[in-house]
Amino acid sequence: MTSAERRGVGPDRSGAGPATVLERARGISGELVLQERDGTLEIVADGTFLMDTLDGRSERLLVDATLDAVAGQGKRVLIGGLGVGFSLLQALGRPDVAAVEVVELEPAVVAWHEGPLRRVTGGALEDPRVRVVVADLADRLRELAGAGPEASLVDALCLDTDNGPDWLVRPANGVLWSADGLALAHGLVAPYGAVGVWSAAPSPEFERRLRAAFGSVQAHEVPVVRGAPDVVWVVRP
16 A cells, blocks of 8 residues: 555545556456556556555555564565555665565556556566565465464564555455454564554554554554555564
């Protein structure tokens, strides 16, 4: 995702030009459209605005704040959600990152990074440090948990999935923000590691769940043009 303006109404496009459809695909969650408006690329799912390439501050903060909470070099990162690629680019730009796994639900979104979205990510998916897994994130986390600690532990887990815990476009993603989902995330992060969670709005109830599941919780807010700020929580075991 990008800014909190998308909550069911999309960003303020007053004065903006019309959108040009670049790609259209049948996705796991319905029809996906990649379109361009005034030089900005947008992804729309079943008529609901999801994300664009206009900003990306909160996605970059998600990666930096999470990785800054982890000491050392050679960090292993798992990013839940490829989107337009801001989180991946930020991770690859850091010298302390050795490997990045990106889990993306929609095959079309991955394919678009070899097409129109390549202007944003510039072939980042071809970086030898990157592994892209097309899967439901909750399923992938369960798969890793079943592989045993030596194979599954990561230093940083960055969850940039849906609109966060309270504004779900895909209801099935709710499991990620449940007590069970947080316990799963806790088990996949090394003892010295950190989990970052992106949200399109503050959520006191979700923050309470985080405090119950993790020993340390820090909240970072990023103001947006209208509406509540984006929020990034960084938690540690």
